[in-house]
Amino acid sequence: xxxxxxxxxxxxxxxxxxxxxAGALWLSEADIGRREALHVxxxxxxxxxxxxxxxxxxxxxxxxxxxxxxxxxxVEADLKVYQGVDLPGKPAVIAASQSLFGEWAANIVPxxxxxxxxxxxxxxxxxxxxxGDRWPGATLPDVGQLxxxxxxxxxxxxxxxxxxxxxxxxxxxxxxxxxxxxxxxIASKLEHFTTAETGRLTEVTDxxxxxxxxxxxxxEHMQATLARVDSATADGQLQEILGNTRAGTGDLRQASxxxxxxxxxxxxxxxxxxxxxxxxxxxxxxxxxGQGTIGLLSKDPALYNESIETLQEMRRLIADIxxxxxxxxxxxxx
Amino acid sequence: MTSxxxxxxxxxxxxxxxxxxxxxxxxxxxxxxxxxxxHVIPQMRRLGVDSVPIALFIAIFTGIVLxxxxxxxxxxxxxxxxxxxxxxxxxxxxxxPVLTGLVLAGRVGxxxxxxxxxxxxxxxxxxxxxxxxxxxxxLVVPRVLAGVFMFPVVTALAMGVxxxxxxxxxxxxxxxxxxxxxxxxRLFYRFKDIWFGLLKAASFGAAVTLAGCVQGLGTRGGAEGxxxxxxxxxxxxxxxxxxxxxxxxxxxL
Numbered sequence: 001x002x003x004x005x006x007x008x009x010x011x012x013x014x015x016x017x018x019x020x021x022a023g024a025l026w027l028s029e030a031d032i033g034r035r036e037a038l039h040v041x042x043x044x045x046x047x048x049x050x051x052x053x054x055x056x057x058x059x060x061x062x063x064x065x066x067x068x069x070x071x072x073x074x075v076e077a078d079l080k081v082y083q084g085v086d087l088p089g090k091p092a093v094i095a096a097s098q099s100l101f102g103e104w105a106a107n108i109v110p111x112x113x114x115x116x117x118x119x120x121x122x123x124x125x126x127x128x129x130x131x132g133d134r135w136p137g138a139t140l141p142d143v144g145q146l147x148x149x150x151x152x153x154x155x156x157x158x159x160x161x162x163x164x165x166x167x168x169x170x171x172x173x174x175x176x177x178x179x180x181x182x183x184x185x186i187a188s189k190l191e192h193f194t195t196a197e198t199g200r201l202t203e204v205t206d207x208x209x210x211x212x213x214x215x216x217x218x219x220e221h222m223q224a225t226l227a228r229v230d231s232a233t234a235d236g237q238l239q240e241i242l243g244n245t246r247a248g249t250g251d252l253r254q255a256s257x258x259x260x261x262x263x264x265x266x267x268x269x270x271x272x273x274x275x276x277x278x279x280x281x282x283x284x285x286x287x288x289x290g291q292g293t294i295g296l297l298s299k300d301p302a303l304y305n306e307s308i309e310t311l312q313e314m315r316r317l318i319a320d321i322x323x324x325x326x327x328x329x330x331x332x333x334x
Numbered sequence: 335m336t337s338x339x340x341x342x343x344x345x346x347x348x349x350x351x352x353x354x355x356x357x358x359x360x361x362x363x364x365x366x367x368x369x370x371x372x373h374v375i376p377q378m379r380r381l382g383v384d385s386v387p388i389a390l391f392i393a394i395f396t397g398i399v400l401x402x403x404x405x406x407x408x409x410x411x412x413x414x415x416x417x418x419x420x421x422x423x424x425x426x427x428x429x430x431p432v433l434t435g436l437v438l439a440g441r442v443g444x445x446x447x448x449x450x451x452x453x454x455x456x457x458x459x460x461x462x463x464x465x466x467x468x469x470x471x472x473l474v475v476p477r478v479l480a481g482v483f484m485f486p487v488v489t490a491l492a493m494g495v496x497x498x499x500x501x502x503x504x505x506x507x508x509x510x511x512x513x514x515x516x517x518x519x520r521l522f523y524r525f526k527d528i529w530f531g532l533l534k535a536a537s538f539g540a541a542v543t544l545a546g547c548v549q550g551l552g553t554r555g556g557a558e559g560x561x562x563x564x565x566x567x568x569x570x571x572x573x574x575x576x577x578x579x580x581x582x583x584x585x586x587l
Contacts, residue, residue, distance in 0.1 A: 005379040009484075012383045016487040019494040020528060027422075027523040052524045103521060 025225040028052075036063060041093040041106065042127045043075045043137035048104040049095040057087065065106055074127060078146040079106060092124055096140040098280075104142070111136065127230050137206065337579045363470035373476035377379025381442045381477065381543070386491060388441060393492035396429050397421060397499030405508045414510055418518025421500035430493040432579055435538035436502040439571035440486060443546040446477055447567030450550025451560035459551065474547040478540055486532040493531060524572025526586075534582050541574035 003201065024030075030165075046068055055063035065083035070076075088110035098105050111128070115121050115138075125140035130207050193281075197217075290299040321328050363370070404420040450473055453459050462469045497519070504510040550565035551557045 005376050008383045009375055009378045010490070012386060012484075013487055016490040020490045020532070023494060023497075024525055024528050027520055028525060029520065050524075052526075 029145055035083040037083050038066070039081055039091075040134050041077045041079055041137040041140060042071070042130070042134040043077065043093075043095065044073075044123050044127060045139055046137075047074050047078060047095050047139040048097060048142050049077065049139075050104065050105060053104050053106060055106045055108065057085060062087075062108070071113060077106065077137070079108075079135075081108075091129075091135050093135050093137040094120065095137060097142040106137075108135075127334075197233045359470055360394060363468055363475050366468055366471040366475075368473040369468060369471040370479070373472070374479050377476045377480035378484050381438075381480045382488055384521075385438050385441055385484075385488055388437055389488045389492045390495045392433050392437050393425070393430065394499040395497035396433055397496040397501075398494075398503045400424055400429070401500040401508065405504075405510075414508065415514040415518035415521070416511060417500070417504050418515040419521045420518075422506070422519040423499055423522055423527060425496040425500065426493050426531050428439075428531075430496055431489050431531045431534040431538065432575060434489045434492045435485065435535060435542065435575040436516075436572055437512060438488065439542045439545075439575055440541075440568055442481065443542045443567045444564050444572035446546030447544060447564040449551040449564050450547060450559055451553030454551055454553045455556050457559060469484055469551065473543075473551070474584040478543045481539035481543030482536050483539070485542070486535040489529070489535035490528075490532060493528070530582070530586055533586075534579060537578050537582065538575045541578055542571040545570040545574060 043044050047069065049065060051065050051067055053065045063079055066078040066080045068075060068077045077093075079093070087108060090111035092111040092113075094107045094109055095104060096107060096212045097103070110126070115124065119141070120140065121136040124136045126136075127134075127138070128136035156176075197284060271324045283292075286295055288295070290296060296303055399556070400421045401417055404417040405414065407418055408414060408420075453473070459469045459473070462472055501512070501515050501519075502514045505512060546567045549563040549570065553563040555562075
């Protein structure tokens with residue numbers, strides 16, 4: 001009995017200890033043989049980061065937060081990082097919430113990696129200032145802070161709403177009521193106006209109806225014309241007309257070309273005519289001013305008379321020569 | 335006639351004396367290793383090993399109910415893998431130790447109180463004293479030590495079985511995969527969850543066995559007194575468990 005008791009107690013103890021140890025190792029994803037390096041990160045505040053929280057690098061778990069403690073005006077967190085992980089040369093740590101439900105992680109990032117959040121940049125610069133081998137750290141706001149911010153915004157909106165409510169007092173209500181009454185009056189006038197204009201609109205509508213009927217008639221005539229044209233087309237008459245038209249167009253084009261040539265020669269003749277007229281004008285000017293033979297003739301009547309007489313005598317002489325050539329010409333050989 | 339101040343002072347002095355006497359008796363009892371050592375293993379068997387089936391039975395159904403309840407609570411609002419987190423955290427930190435403690439308070443506390451009460455009313459305890467045995471060393475120390483050691487052992491097994499039951503339930507009844515359940519289980523896990531539960535269980539073991547021993551050895555008046563003190567032992571043990579549960583939560587969380 002005694003041995004049996006001892007065996008049973010030992011067995012239960014063994015099972016229990018095994019369950020605890022195996023369960024703890026499995027749940028914490030611990031690796032017995034794995035070596036870890038201890039690094040210390042410095043934060044202004046760690047937010048929701050707690051011991052045991054995962055340490056990640058590019059989203060992959062590479063260790064855990066071992067401890068957190070206050071250090072002067074900062075907070076220091078011991079990070080146990082698996083050895084063999086190729087960390088950045090100058091690392092920084094950003095503590096952030098991993099989901100809406102509160103679990104936090106310490107994310108290792110390169111220190112020179114640009115950060116979008118200006119607060120993070122400020123925190124990293126601030127925690128890097130004391131120097132040493134501590135990694136600078138920053139904390140992103142968690143969901144609670146965002147919710148608090150949203151709450152403040154909601155409070156502000158409520159304050160604005162309250163002010164609007166204060167502004168919207170009894171006098172404002174009275175003004176609004178008066179405005180509604182005025183609007184009702186305007187609506188009534190508009191109704192009268194509409195009623196008055198309705199008759200005119202009816203007339204216009206009737207006219208439009210008539211015009212529409214006329215258009216309809218024209219349309220029917222047009223349709224009939226088109227039908228006739230269609231029938232003419234069917235007999236080849238339209239084709240013939242079109243042929244004739246095409247021929248006439250050709251003749252017209254030819255005539256136009258001829259006319260263009262005539263116009264070109266006329267343009268040339270015009271130039272020579274202009275030159276001739278200029279010369280004639282010059283000659284007439286000289287004649288008029290009494291220059292030259294003709295000018296002298298036109299200006300001096302005695303000379304003109306003498307010239308006429310000379311011409312008459314010349315005619316008589318020629319007639320006499322024709323009548324009596326031997327009188328004036330002698331032909332001999334030797 | 336004594337003044338009220340003098341009466342209070344007298345009561346305080348008497349209480350301190352009693353406390354000192356109990357402390358000395360405890361030290362003497364614990365120091366008498368040869369008396370209590372042979373009885374520890376049998377008590378561990380009776381109080382611990384024999385309580386494993388009922389503790390595991392409770393744990394299995396606790397795991398199942400927790401899994402179903404968390405599915406009911408989380409539907410539509412929280413990712414379902416949080417079922418694993420809720421089952422694990424609750425079983426390890428609260429329901430495992432407390433429910434196991436309450437069950438053992440009924441079983442173990444009543445057992446001890448009834449056994450020692452019967453020994454008291456049948457004058458077996460007086461016989462031990464006559465034989466120069468320290469009854470505290472012979473009867474109380476082995477039981478308390480067995481309780482302190484075995485409550486965490488039974489609780490650890492209950493934790494494992496409770497989580498496993500929740501896991502099986504989640505896979506079969508909640509359309510949840512093993513990976514999702516384990517993800518949730520690991521999400522908020524800290525080693526503190528386990529040792530916190532085991533530490534509480536050890537304190538519950540001490541409280542339940544001490545309540546049983548005190549009520550048993552304090553039994554007066556025959557069978558009726560045995561029954562009354564047994565009931566008191568169970569009630570006292572349950573109350574002590576709840577008070578200690580709040581105390582540890584206040585101190586350690």
